Amino acid sequence: MYKQFYGFKENAFNITADPAFYFESTSHKEAYAHLLYGIRNRKGILCLTGEVGTGKTTLCRILLNKIDTNIKTAFILNPSFSPVQLLQLIAKDLGLRTESSNKLDLTHALNNFLLAETSRGHNVVVIIDEAQNLDTRQLEQVRLLSNLETEKNKLLQIILVGQPELLEKLKKTSLRQLNSRISVRYHVRPLSREEIGEYIQHRIRIAGGPAQLQLTAQALDYIYSASNGTPRLINILAEHALLAGFVQETFLINEETIRVCTREALGEEVFS
Ligand SMILES: Nc1ncnc2c1ncn2[C@@H]1O[C@H](COP(=O)(O)OP(=O)(O)OP(=O)(O)O)[C@@H](O)[C@H]1O
Ligand SMILES: [Mg+2]
Structure with a gap:
């Protein structure tokens, strides 16, 4: 009406979270710059947090829209996955042709894909939204994924995106290995x-x-x-x-x- x-x-x-309406506030601009820095410098695991409704998913969509074409991306929106399903989701989103439901096969296929992309000078990014809902086992699987690397480079950049509870989870003793690997963090501020x-x-x-x-x-x-x-x-x-x-x-x-x-x-x- x-x-x-x-x-x-x-x-x-x-x-x-419609990126067409994106407004670049000071904090959103900083968040974007942090993510881009982490991706370009192959920092492995990055973490984007912010209170409910502050624009985290919007930022992910902006990143997916704006990112260079030589960076392949996968966007995991629904975090209710088993370790195997996470691998399947990532493989599917990256366009890998594998029907396997075997963890080893999937890891192998993903590793080959990442090596091939890296040798072409490409980079690969997986964004996991709503990561505050991941349990310890799932977060541990994320850490295992970040092990895919060559002597020089992280093959896969993983962005964990979530509400502040994610930070609390990461402080658990059982997740200290994962927590200590997060080298870029940003907390989105309200306007x-x-x-x-x-x-x-x-x-x-x-x-x-x-x-x-x-x-x-x-x-x-x-x-x-x-x-x-x-x-x-x-x-x-x-x-x-x-x-x-x-x-x-x-x-x-x-x-x-x-x-x-x-x-x-x-x-x-x-x-x-
Ligand atoms: N920088 C921005 N520019 C334009 N709109 C925005 C911006 N940030 C947030 N919004 C709007 O605010 C609403 C919530 O944004 P979004 O879903 O991205 O938040 P969120 O942090 O992912 O929330 P949640 O914690 O529930 O996952 C959406 O309508 C989105 O369009
Ligand atoms: Mg969101």
Whole structure:
């Protein structure tokens, strides 16, 4: 409804990790640079963490879209795999033709593939999202994968992506070997108060919305208090705000509207 009123081509504030809407905040930029550094320098295991909804999956998708063509990638989204299934998923995503369900065969095939890619000067990256859900056995399998190396180089770069619980898991004594091998780490920060306004305008612009559609500074302050700068929460509040703005037939959304939207959307009021 509000789409027509404001002239949007698509929803501006979906909660899917759509890279088309990527906004390069200071922290997202730093995160991307850390990942690229780790990949280019073949650092083996990298770790990207951040609170719920801060943009980790979005960053993975950006990386997959932007990465050089001589870097092969596999993206594991659903971490409910057995050690063999992990190998199968990686092999499939990398385009290896192997139907085997034998761990040794799969490791052998993967190793051959990695050696061939490395000899062509290529690099291979596996991203494992939602890694906070991996159990000790699965994480141990990740460590074994990172053993694939030549005397000089790590053949496979693995990026573990997850919520802060991942860091707690990695501190377990049984996982200290894995933990000590993580040489690049980055924790994504929420958006700052200054970035929230730019983020909202950016998404409105990408979705084809009008430039005169604005939120007052107080409305943005309120969104900041209510969301703590977390993009997913900002999206939820902004979506409600656009609907409310449409009902009021206004192009300027004020604090009172956001206050009501926060109650509706998050079931709470923020006192700041
Ligand atoms: N830098 C960004 N630019 C544009 N949108 C973003 C950005 N970061 C996050 N978002 C938006 O916020 C929402 C949540 O992002 P995403 O799913 O990537 O978070 P996450 O950290 O992977 O969450 P979870 O912890 O639940 O896995 C999505 O709608 C996404 O589009
Ligand atoms: Mg995610």
